[in-house]
Amino acid sequence: MSRLSDYVTYREYHDQTFILDTRQHLSFRIEAPVAKLLDLFREDTTAEAALERLAARHPAVPRQVLADDVAAAASFLADNRLLAGETYEGSPREAHTNTRYFQRYTIREKLLYAALLEVTYRCPERCVHCYLEPAALSERYAADRERELTTEEICGLLDQLAALNVMDVTFTGGEPFVRSDMFDILAHAHSKGLAIQIFSNGILLEDPNLQRLAGLRLLCFHSSLYSHIPEKHDQITGVKGSFDKTVHVLRTLSEQGVYVNFKFVLMEQNKEDFPGVIELARRIGASVQLISSVSPSARGACAITELGVRSDEDLMGAIKQWNEISTFSSGPFSLDDPICEAGQNSLSIDPYGTVTPCNAFRYEVGNVRRRSIAAIWNGSRRLKKWRAMTKRDLKDCQGCLYRARCCFCPGVAQKLSGDMLQKYGEACRQARLQCALEGRAVPAGYSLENTKETL
Numbered sequence: 139m140s141r142l143s144d145y146v147t148y149r150e151y152h153d154q155t156f157i158l159d160t161r162q163h164l165s166f167r168i169e170a171p172v173a174k175l176l177d178l179f180r181e182d183t184t185a186e187a188a189l190e191r192l193a194a195r196h197p198a199v200p201r202q203v204l205a206d207d208v209a210a211a212a213s214f215l216a217d218n219r220l221l222a223g224e225t226y227e228g229s230p231r232e233a234h235t236n237t238r239y240f241q242r243y244t245i246r247e248k249l250l251y252a253a254l255l256e257v258t259y260r261c262p263e264r265c266v267h268c269y270l271e272p273a274a275l276s277e278r279y280a281a282d283r284e285r286e287l288t289t290e291e292i293c294g295l296l297d298q299l300a301a302l303n304v305m306d307v308t309f310t311g312g313e314p315f316v317r318s319d320m321f322d323i324l325a326h327a328h329s330k331g332l333a334i335q336i337f338s339n340g341i342l343l344e345d346p347n348l349q350r351l352a353g354l355r356l357l358c359f360h361s362s363l364y365s366h367i368p369e370k371h372d373q374i375t376g377v378k379g380s381f382d383k384t385v386h387v388l389r390t391l392s393e394q395g396v397y398v399n400f401k402f403v404l405m406e407q408n409k410e411d412f413p414g415v416i417e418l419a420r421r422i423g424a425s426v427q428l429i430s431s432v433s434p435s436a437r438g439a440c441a442i443t444e445l446g447v448r449s450d451e452d453l454m455g456a457i458k459q460w461n462e463i464s465t466f467s468s469g470p471f472s473l474d475d476p477i478c479e480a481g482q483n484s485l486s487i488d489p490y491g492t493v494t495p496c497n498a499f500r501y502e503v504g505n506v507r508r509r510s511i512a513a514i515w516n517g518s519r520r521l522k523k524w525r526a527m528t529k530r531d532l533k534d535c536q537g538c539l540y541r542a543r544c545c546f547c548p549g550v551a552q553k554l555s556g557d558m559l560q561k562y563g564e565a566c567r568q569a570r571l572q573c574a575l576e577g578r579a580v581p582a583g584y585s586l587e588n589t590k591e592t593l
């Protein structure tokens with residue numbers, strides 16, 4: 139029989155196996171540790187040969203039991219079109235249901251599931267809202283190029299992440315493709331069975347590179363589109379022609395079966411353009427993600443937050459449009475939930491090796507040049523302290539009726555007030571409007587003291 143498709147990756151977490159098929163964009167959960175069984179199908183094999191290999195490993199197990207396991211695995215793979223050579227027609231579907239389960243499960247068990255790698259801060263665009271402040275800091279980022287993690291260091295890091303059972307690796311920047319070794323890095327991630335996501339504006343990618351990307355089992359390629367009107371998008375990025383280039387890349391990747399996501403950062407400047415971007419995404423076969431506020435810059439400059447939409451009406455209008463097309467939902471949260479998901483099942487690594495819970499929450503928990511990721515994940519005192527905090531620890535939030543829907547970000551709080559637990563106005567506004575959209579102050583099924591959800 140044929141071997142497993144290159145688009146399939148899987149990880150065993152305790153007594154469960156999570157499987158992702160990035161071509162069909164489907165996820166599966168098997169309530170048994172079957173990774174070793176699936177390993178048998180990584181090469182072309184026959185059911186008999188697979189059984190022989192399994193029997194050699196488990197001499198004490200009756201042969202009929204092993205034969206039944208092999209047959210069940212083979213038919214599961216065939217029935218779900220997880221074998222190489224399967225053709226797949228139609229637009230990719232979203233895999234949110236099970237991946238949300240994977241998220242919740244790994245958060246609860248404190249298992250490292252996802253990592254975000256900022257591979258450089260250099261970028262050819264100059265987006266007005268960018269938290270990296272490219273207009274002001276590009277010379278510093280260019281000078282810091284020598285300090286960026288080398289190809290070998292990043293590949294070594296990917297080896298460590300794969301050994302720790304990480305499923306999902308996101309590469310971002312700056313612009314990841316300013317690095318001439320980016321394809322070597324991606325090929326290495328692919329060879330380690332990691333599911334790859336990329337945040338990129340795409341403008342440095344030529345057509346032959348797009349074909350290479352399509353072969354890398356990408357889970358998703360994300361690009362920001364700030365308007366459906368080329369001149370308006372280009373005004374925001376500061377690069378003439380960037381709209382045409384980005385849209386060409388997104389369309390080509392989507393045609394080649396890659397799952398593509400548009401990010402739309404809502405600002406005063408582009409607040410009328412969300413419906414146009416949604417329509418463009420629909421034509422390309424992409425999903426859309428709304429980023430409804432502009433965060434302060436990484437070094438704490440807050441002026442860019444004023445680029446965000448001012449009126450509640452505009453903000454609500456955009457959230458409503460997004461709610462209509464998205465299956466994404468956050469909350470309701472319980473007071474015993476972590477403040478946010480950062481660092482619970484994920485970590486972020488900056489271009490110079492600094493590890494933080496999230497790239498928006500610059501709370502240093504180690505550096506990969508000094509300690510292994512495993513040592514940081516399991517041993518960092520600062521990370522343990524952060525993980526022990528819950529929504530109860532937020533300051534000045536007692537009695538708040540909106541907190542079941544509050545997406546408080548400790549990174550934003552840290553930059554606005556210097557205190558990562560201090561409530562801030564934009565979190566309150568977003569939570570209040572989300573509740574208002576649901577037509578209630580307290581979301582259904584939520585009681586203030588006890589809303590722990592079972593998985």
Ligand SMILES: C[S@@+](CC[C@H](N)C(=O)[O-])C[C@H]1O[C@@H](n2cnc3c(N)ncnc32)[C@H](O)[C@@H]1O
Nearest residue numbers: 267268269311312313337338339362401432433
């Ligand atoms: C920093 S960029 C890096 C990857 C790539 N250069 C790109 O633009 O997609 C990652 C994402 O962050 C978004 N972003 C940048 N600055 C932001 C800010 N201040 N607030 C919210 N989102 C921001 C960008 O629009 C983009 O979608």
Ligand code: SF4
Nearest residue numbers: 261263265268312339
């Ligand atoms: S393309 Fe991305 S990294 Fe570059 S300036 Fe724009 S948001 Fe920032």
Ligand code: SF4
Nearest residue numbers: 535538541544561566
């Ligand atoms: S909405 Fe405001 S007051 Fe309520 S939990 Fe969030 S930050 Fe605190």
